[in-house]
Amino acid sequence: MERRVRASQKRQRLTAAAARVLHEQGMERTTLADIAREAGVPVGNVYYYFKTKDELVRAALAEHRTRLDELTGRLGRLPDPRDRLKGLVEAWAARRESAARYGCPTGTLAVELGKRTDGTLDAEAGAVLRRLLDWTAAQFRALNLPAPDDLALTLVSGYQGMSLLANALREPDIVSREGERLLRWLDSLQPVHE
Amino acid sequence: MERRVRASQKRQRLTAAAARVLHEQGMERTTLADIAREAGVPVGNVYYYFKTKDELVRAALAEHRTRLDELTGRLGRLPDPRDRLKGLVEAWAARRESAARYGCPTGTLAVELGKRTDGTLDAEAGAVLRRLLDWTAAQFRALNLPAPDDLALTLVSGYQGMSLLANALREPDIVSREGERLLRWLDSLQPVHE
Amino acid sequence: MERRVRASQKRQRLTAAAARVLHEQGMERTTLADIAREAGVPVGNVYYYFKTKDELVRAALAEHRTRLDELTGRLGRLPDPRDRLKGLVEAWAARRESAARYGCPTGTLAVELGKRTDGTLDAEAGAVLRRLLDWTAAQFRALNLPAPDDLALTLVSGYQGMSLLANALREPDIVSREGERLLRWLDSLQPVHE
Amino acid sequence: MERRVRASQKRQRLTAAAARVLHEQGMERTTLADIAREAGVPVGNVYYYFKTKDELVRAALAEHRTRLDELTGRLGRLPDPRDRLKGLVEAWAARRESAARYGCPTGTLAVELGKRTDGTLDAEAGAVLRRLLDWTAAQFRALNLPAPDDLALTLVSGYQGMSLLANALREPDIVSREGERLLRWLDSLQPVHE
DNA sequence: GATGAATGAGACTTCATTCAT
DNA sequence: CATGAATGAAGTCTCATTCAT
Numbered sequence: 001m002e003r004r005v006r007a008s009q010k011r012q013r014l015t016a017a018a019a020r021v022l023h024e025q026g027m028e029r030t031t032l033a034d035i036a037r038e039a040g041v042p043v044g045n046v047y048y049y050f051k052t053k054d055e056l057v058r059a060a061l062a063e064h065r066t067r068l069d070e071l072t073g074r075l076g077r078l079p080d081p082r083d084r085l086k087g088l089v090e091a092w093a094a095r096r097e098s099a100a101r102y103g104c105p106t107g108t109l110a111v112e113l114g115k116r117t118d119g120t121l122d123a124e125a126g127a128v129l130r131r132l133l134d135w136t137a138a139q140f141r142a143l144n145l146p147a148p149d150d151l152a153l154t155l156v157s158g159y160q161g162m163s164l165l166a167n168a169l170r171e172p173d174i175v176s177r178e179g180e181r182l183l184r185w186l187d188s189l190q191p192v193h194e
Numbered sequence: 195m196e197r198r199v200r201a202s203q204k205r206q207r208l209t210a211a212a213a214r215v216l217h218e219q220g221m222e223r224t225t226l227a228d229i230a231r232e233a234g235v236p237v238g239n240v241y242y243y244f245k246t247k248d249e250l251v252r253a254a255l256a257e258h259r260t261r262l263d264e265l266t267g268r269l270g271r272l273p274d275p276r277d278r279l280k281g282l283v284e285a286w287a288a289r290r291e292s293a294a295r296y297g298c299p300t301g302t303l304a305v306e307l308g309k310r311t312d313g314t315l316d317a318e319a320g321a322v323l324r325r326l327l328d329w330t331a332a333q334f335r336a337l338n339l340p341a342p343d344d345l346a347l348t349l350v351s352g353y354q355g356m357s358l359l360a361n362a363l364r365e366p367d368i369v370s371r372e373g374e375r376l377l378r379w380l381d382s383l384q385p386v387h388e
Numbered sequence: 389m390e391r392r393v394r395a396s397q398k399r400q401r402l403t404a405a406a407a408r409v410l411h412e413q414g415m416e417r418t419t420l421a422d423i424a425r426e427a428g429v430p431v432g433n434v435y436y437y438f439k440t441k442d443e444l445v446r447a448a449l450a451e452h453r454t455r456l457d458e459l460t461g462r463l464g465r466l467p468d469p470r471d472r473l474k475g476l477v478e479a480w481a482a483r484r485e486s487a488a489r490y491g492c493p494t495g496t497l498a499v500e501l502g503k504r505t506d507g508t509l510d511a512e513a514g515a516v517l518r519r520l521l522d523w524t525a526a527q528f529r530a531l532n533l534p535a536p537d538d539l540a541l542t543l544v545s546g547y548q549g550m551s552l553l554a555n556a557l558r559e560p561d562i563v564s565r566e567g568e569r570l571l572r573w574l575d576s577l578q579p580v581h582e
Numbered sequence: 583m584e585r586r587v588r589a590s591q592k593r594q595r596l597t598a599a600a601a602r603v604l605h606e607q608g609m610e611r612t613t614l615a616d617i618a619r620e621a622g623v624p625v626g627n628v629y630y631y632f633k634t635k636d637e638l639v640r641a642a643l644a645e646h647r648t649r650l651d652e653l654t655g656r657l658g659r660l661p662d663p664r665d666r667l668k669g670l671v672e673a674w675a676a677r678r679e680s681a682a683r684y685g686c687p688t689g690t691l692a693v694e695l696g697k698r699t700d701g702t703l704d705a706e707a708g709a710v711l712r713r714l715l716d717w718t719a720a721q722f723r724a725l726n727l728p729a730p731d732d733l734a735l736t737l738v739s740g741y742q743g744m745s746l747l748a749n750a751l752r753e754p755d756i757v758s759r760e761g762e763r764l765l766r767w768l769d770s771l772q773p774v775h776e
Numbered sequence: 777g778a779t780g781a782a783t784g785a786g787a788c789t790t791c792a793t794t795c796a797t
Numbered sequence: 798c799a800t801g802a803a804t805g806a807a808g809t810c811t812c813a814t815t816c817a818t
Contacts, residue, residue: 024309025309028306029222031811031813033812043779043780044779047814048777048778052813111302112305115219115296116223117219125362126364150371153356157372158355160359161352164304164358167304167305168304168320170317238789238804239802241789242801242803243802413699414693416610416694416697419808420808420810421807421808431809433781433783435812436780441808441809495693495746499685499689500694503606503608511752514752541756542763545746547743548743552746553711553738555693555696557708565732624801625800626793627798627800629793
């Protein structure tokens, strides 16, 4: 029991370290040693928890998905779906420094994984983004807005676009400016009458 | 003369091959051998034209900038700046298959270069995106629209966002849908009356 | 424990092999594969112990310094400083075959390292020679001889000169002849009377 | 004739450049391109004058031998052989800055060539040093001193030793100090009375 | 489970030498 | 002779993965 607990702690430490380091350095430039060091785990030991580097990447993506779920979970407690979406945008804006330095964790991973030809991981990052799209569409639908899927696409696309540009130009301000616009846009949307 | 011509042809072949392969495979997963093979050149010979792999990446980015300039040059012949911007969006939409498979050439390179800590190339991709932003802002300004820089940011951000999502989800349709929205948005913009 | 021992044994094997091969072939003509083969270690494994080739060179120089310390340590047990110095010369003379074939290990490395412009290693070989100069000067000082630093310089310079010439001309006899002269010179030195 | 002259000029330029660059950088760290650039000759053209890199090294050594001959030729005009030898030492002392930075041109080349196992060039540098030994011995002989070969060995060995140490420790002063000693030593030598 | 050590494939890069014009 | 271009062998170094204890 004690061992089991410690073991899962170690696994969790590795997962968290992977999420952090992969976000900052990208998957191609991150070595297993980097992650092991960050987690305080000997390199050889990593393989007891993750059979390959790809599995660590998978775990990091699962971690990002969990964090997304936590965020949408919190936002879900707000009564007005529009407030939930605005809360989402505000959460993005709050991370503008990180976005300008490292981009969106899931988006940048998706870019790197998309370059691979072996179809082992390239869908994983997309799945997290899909989950975000789905949740967002659900809010638009709850607002009784037309074409909620398209609106969700616009919102998430706006997020990825501003993150990428802020990252490419190293300008956190880009997130602020586009974030403001997205908030105004959300406010402007009118529900369909009966 | 003959030699000179062939030599520059080879350099050009290498640059074009680099632009293509780096777009498709990303810079970390692309080896010099990949580029050399694609260009039909022995590996050792690459170094006669480019002293390092980074220089090849730089050349590929310059190639993408040139293509951007050619596109904006052609669009610049249209009399109405609004038509130029719509032409830009249509050009993006026309490349939706490529975007869904490989993403935006410059945007995905920017993501990869952004992960590097040595400040040698990370600004290069950003510079191409900045060039696109500048040209776009100039069109909005010519339309006498307020806050042309913000509008440019919105348009280019929309492009990067839809490309990334289309790529991550492997859905060319995403580019079509968001492209349509951007066209409608461009049509809806009203100039300021004095 | 067992592992630890074997590991340090391997490191030691590599260091010894590096010292030997670098002495014989010089650092520019010695490949990591040469050293690895000599040590009975796969090439890739060398990097577990030494991050770069330069570090192996550093280790080899440390090895030579250690051998020098061992020699001067043994000589230090002799009561008469003059006998210590004569013992040093005799040790050099005993290695005349090696000197004629490969020169002085430290001296020849110093020559090669001196050609480098990156100031990373060029001082390392000099430091070993400085150590030899210092020990030698201390003996002259203990003999109450005037200008002990100059005398040390003369002795060590004589060693390096005869080693280089013996090596260049492939004549061990040169070491013998100059060694004899140095012994006579040491005998002729008269302490200062107060 | 014009062509011949120009051609031999080019050969001479290459030889001089080789002598200079090989002295400064050593033969292993010097590329043909380095020498060609220094001589202002296109790389491909070098092979019309020297079939291999080794031949360029040979030419550089011949250049150093020529310079030695010029020096001994000038010194030979002095009536007193002792003054000739002292003039030699003074010439060495005058080059102390170069010695501290790059060592003796011939001596350092001899060290590098001595590391080679193919017996193609290793004797060439030795031959230049032998020539110096021979000339020096001739002066001692003219002074009617006993064992002139041993005296020559001592003098040249002193030169190589002080050059190597000055180079290894980057201290021109070493040449000055040892040079002074050699001058005093030369003055102290007494011819044999019959 | 735990861990330092081991391994080997493959990447980038350099350069003497040769070639085609 | 002249010259830019071409070539391929080799060298250093990295790293995911495996092994032995």
